[in-house]
Amino acid sequence: MKRIFITGIAVCSIQFSFAQDVFDALRYSYQTSAGSARLQSIGSTNISLGGDISSAFINPAGLGQFKTNEIVFTPGFNFNTLKTDYNDLTTKGTKSKFTGGTSGVIFSFGNRFRSSNLKNTTFSIAVNQSANFNSKFTYGGKNLNSSYSEKWLEEIVRSGYTSFDDIRSRFPLGASQAYESYLIDINGNSIFTNADISKNLDQSFAYETKGGMSEVAAAMAWNLNEKFLYGVTIGIPIVQYDRKTTVVEKDGTGNTDNDFESFTFTENLGTRGGGVNAKLGMIIKPVEYFRIGLTFHSPSIITLTDYASASITSNIENYSKKVNNDPTKPTTYTYNTGDVNILTGIEGDENRYSYRMITPWKAGLGLSYVFREISDVTKQKAFITGDVELVDYKMMTYKSNAGTDNGDDAYFNSVNQVIDDMYKMAINTRIGGELKFETIMVRAGFNFMGSPYNKEFFADTFGEELKGWRMTPSLGVGYRDKGFFVDLAYLHSFGRGFHVPYTLTDASYPYAKNNLSNGQIIATIGFKF
Template sequence: MKRIFITGIAVCLLQSSYAQDVFDALRYSYPISSGTARTQAIGGTNISLGGDISSVFINPAGIAQFKTNELVLSPGFNFNKYKINYNDTITKGNKSKLNGGTSGVIFSFGGGRYGRSRNNTTLALAVNQTANFNTRFSYGGRNLNSSYTEKWLEEIKYSNVSTIDGVRSSFPLGASQAYESYLIDIVSSPNGDLLITNADISKNITQHFAYESKGGMTEGAIALAWNSNDKVLYGVTIGIPIVQYDRQTVVTENDGTGNTDNDFESFTFTENLATRGGGINAKLGVLFKPVEYFRIGLTFHTPTIMSLTDYADATITSNIENYSRRLNNDPSKPTSYTYNTKDVNELTGGGDENRYSYQIVTPWRAGLGLSYVFREISDVTKQKAFITGDVELINYKAMKYSSSQGSPDVGETEYFNGLNSQIDEMYKMAINARIGGELKFKTLMVRAGFNFMGSPYNRNFVNDVFGEDLPGWRMTPSLGLGYRDKGVFFDLTYAHAFGRNFHVPYTLQDASYPFAKNNISNGQVVATVGFKF
């Protein structure tokens, strides 16, 4: 009869009921290049330029330049490619998906309070995709340092759980199923009972990780802006982001020794996670025109406060060869076992669904933009060109988790405090820079831009944890064309992002983190069609 007796104290609560980690926080906080085709063609630069519905999500003061009403639609298509290096094994793959840029409607109310034509108020209703979660990638290789099963051992070791039922109820997504399928167990030793894994590194472990996710974060917004004599423009946006995230993770480990009687042949762990929720934020902006041809923009985005709920289930299938037969002295025992979340919940009298709600706060952002417009006059159709640039600060250290309960228990409080401390150590303030320009030939326009996103990671922390300086930057050059005539416009843009990042399949307290290096290569085509009315 198997039993578990935990003698360790609670150093850090790693309970599977709380599925959040430091990397999940970045998913909802890392901005992507988005907007209309015009904005994306100039590198996403629009803090000081204005005159585009994308200003609703960048600097709402920019929509105060509109003198007419406008309807805008921006469909798009994304090409995701990857090349991942895990323990010197290279894996390639791709996934493509439809997405969308900024779409909406703008209403301009001219005349102002005193009837001056250079004063107006503008109202905009818009929607924009602020995160794209559609990815599919996999990688694998030989790992001589750790096994994924050690993650489950540590969950138990560093918790205050001391009974089998406690393991089942506290760790319904992995550890309990690994225990029920004999993948992890307890053995006696001169120093007392020890937790062990049958998939230990002496078996020359070969690992494979596969991830597929879909969904995105779509933000609906209402913006109001005011134009004071075309010299000072200011505006505010209230945004409502909606999160839909679905991910399937499949982890496989195999015995690489070829020994058919060493208590481990393989296991497959499949986890399904669905996250739903929403939040609220505000964007404030001002735009100055000290002279007709020069513009200065300032913007501040408040943190987004989001309430999210995770729904998760998992299944483990293990092949532990003759281990259970010897343990139970019963040759009729099977060599392979499968347990899922429902099986474990039935043992504890729980329901079929593992659900947990929490809150997350994303970073604040502040930006400065400068634009120079060649031949800027009141008749915008006669403008010849512009060049514009932005610099933006994002404080990733400000990301924060918290319980959605009014009075969280001690375990939750300790868990989230520890998680927020890790975020504070791992992340830093990042600088993003963008530049773009346009040449105009009567009704046709040619555009180009460049977007650089700095690494959100604390370099010293990454070096200490992973033993090397892992990058996290991204660059996106872009090209676009535009057409405007008689109240109708059409824009088309291609932007290609490339960069370097890394992926961590699991984290351990007692061993070095495994990681995979990721070469990013993502293309995006965006089209925008608009009508003035």
């Protein structure tokens, strides 16, 4: 299994200017269950409960509970903290930013024909943030086994390069800059990296990411005799992701004449795209106080375009002077994507590539018990609700854009095979409840997102089981009276994860363990009309 993983990553490294890999696939698939403040305060539990605008993104049948029109706004604020352990060194990163839950409008239409079983039809247009990409973290430490530059070395060797121009045209991001700055060089038939000479390196990695994944939804629901509700949502996911990566390696030997002092690599990646998905759901009320909900979310088909640029500054001490037999040659070189593009006849300071991503399907079951549920909802006293959701992360798939025939499919097939081995089906569970005092409500909930990773795969590949779960307890209060309502929620997520800065064929993988802590305040203001 480890051989499959290494081969897949190696293939990922040699095909395109910047690869879409097995780790990036999870970014657009591991989506949190956001929503209104009311919903998030009860753990985002809403497969069977309904009666919230967030139903459009969880179970559209829940919109059938509405008998009036509503307009809803949900702003929020995130407090992100990430503690990272790498080679016995612990670092901490923070990033806070304004965010948002579900906002939109609901229109409910009663049926004027009394003989019909259809009591009302509800239509909603809403927007929701399904993933928050804002983070900032750094980590580093001593590495006696490998250099980051070796990944560029492997790219060049495996490509079967035929000339220096071939290297420039195939690898405009990273490998070309490393070659142009003498960090990587060729001696006859031998290609090597100067940074690998010492095998005693001080490494540091810094990552700053911005953006998020939002979804615009149009949903409809139908209510049959208050016993059976069903609905459908057409969603349009929108992706905006930006990442800045900075890698610094320094010679840890103290030798000032071993052809390597340091290098700094900076990469800027921007991803933009959009797609489409569908959600189906039903809610059954066999008795007035008990509800059963079922929902299915189709995979999202998303077209994405990556925009990337990179630069390398290397200090190779006296190496350039030696190989050129020229004492006037500098010890430090800097090259960026624009410099390489000029050499290959490409205009601009960045490169771009478009492709498609298919996210996993989801299926869920929910149960709710409502205390004193009667026709006058103002007399309802409390409810408790719970969800179980299945997400098959093995179904994440990359595809080339329709109509292209440039060898992309072979690359994506290799990545998809690794995804199938690396990920598994995960189980997410949520539970929440509300207690009502006339116009005031208090709420609490708990949300657990299971790990998407195949633990046997990681135990075999990295020598230990790497974890990737998240749990979120939540509390909230609400006020409703005379067509106006306001809700406030506080959530605090805890989780475990990991980060792999680079992969190599013939070396153990360096990786960092992450401890996630994320506080979030959400407020919802709504009006009935």
